[in-house]
Amino acid sequence: MDLIGSLPAFLLAVLLISASPGPAMALIFRRAALRGFRSAVGTVLGLEAGLYIWAIAAGAGLTALVAASETAYLVLRLAGAAFLVYLGIRSWIAVFRGGVEAPVPAGDPGGRSFARAVGEGVVVQLANPKAAIFMFAFYPQFIPENWPLLSTTAVLALVQVTVETALYLALAASVARAGAWFRKAKIRRRIEAITGTVLIALGLRVAVSSQ
Template structure:
């Protein structure tokens, strides 16, 4: 790996990771409503999806997705549909909470549903990342800028991706820890309803951007 490119690579990764998007929305929502520990699975799922896309870019598979209109369209539709599903689910949770007539001040201490909530959170986050065609195009355009022609593409991309995963993991876990510190306020039923509604709206809007924005 060419160490001279690392400062520029790390700066680009920090700026990219800090930009709003589906990943940040998922991390914020889970940390606010469920606390720090359940959010770890979401962060790991996002980074697993990111790393798989990076390996695909190194192997040339991301280039095929970027070049194929059919593959890009399929991923775009699947990604948008999944984001809509998550957005509708957030809105449904907000409406259920309103209909239940929960108190406005007492924190909601209910645990996440399902037998394996962490595994479900990991799978959802990985699916959001893998079903995003923008990720394929981004990886295909981003990583080759930091790989010299005389370096092995796949191995160098894998190492750079590990750095990106490490940086993003630290940033997202830091965000989760900060949000979780005031989690009791977010879990007050009135605040929770608003947060679920806002998150649902943001995810549906992001689905529209995935579905209709140009490459």
């Protein structure tokens, strides 16, 4: 098996993984709907930066330590769960505030919100120990024998990041087109309630799940 020959199977797996519902989808949808495309771009870049860091860690063998250490896995798992629950609670706080907060302008031109979106995406991805273990188990299947593990993993991760970024930006752009409708007070509260519930549920699932 060579790397080129394994790419079709790798791309198919990446597409299926990217399309699976999870924290990434929830965050991107919420950002695009309520704060516009630019802010959602920050979330996507943050998520993919975190993904690439985990991939490099997998290539370097660091994620094997996470998988092998119950303490490291527990700490990461609880940290990730706590952050997801925190994001969900924050959404529900916005629901209870009703129309007190001023509507967010389309496009959200402020740099502070963009930076916050990037940071949020990075933290969500890095605080997910299952992502680390997945990388450790997933990438070696597509790396030819006798190929350098770290550099080949870096190349495959770059392919995955490129594919996921394109898909997530397309999703964000589609949602952002209906931004004016999403930012109506009634619809906004419903989105906050739905995404808040989803994030809290995902956080609790992470907290109680095992390797």
